[in-house]
Amino acid sequence: MELNRAKCLSxxxxxxxxxxxxxxxxxxPYDQRGDTEQQVSxxxxxxxxxxxxxxxxxTAGQ
Incomplete structure (x- = not known):
């Protein structure tokens, strides 16, 4: 998995x-206990x- 700023923002x-x-x-849709890519996602x-x-x-409290 290539993790970069664009991927994180996406x-x-x-x-x-x-x-x-x-x-x-x-x-x-991503698995918290899956492989590294799934966990990071x-x-x-x-x-x-x-x-x-x-x-x-x-904004609701304003």
Whole structure:
């Protein structure tokens, strides 16, 4: 797996889009306990999902 900034941002954007579409964090398409590529993909997808959730919470309270 070639991990670079573009790949990380792509995975985070995928997670953000899923959260904004109403998906639960457990719907991540990457395996947290899989091979290295799956684990890293899961980590960045989830980070994007959490960022979107926290952003939504921040704007909801304003």
């Amino acid at each position: 995975l985070m954007n995928e997670g953000r889009a899923a959260q904004q579409a109403g998906a639960e964090s457990t719907t991540c 899961h980590r960045y997808w989830t980070r994007g999902w959490v960022d979107a959730r926290e952003g939504a919470r921040g």
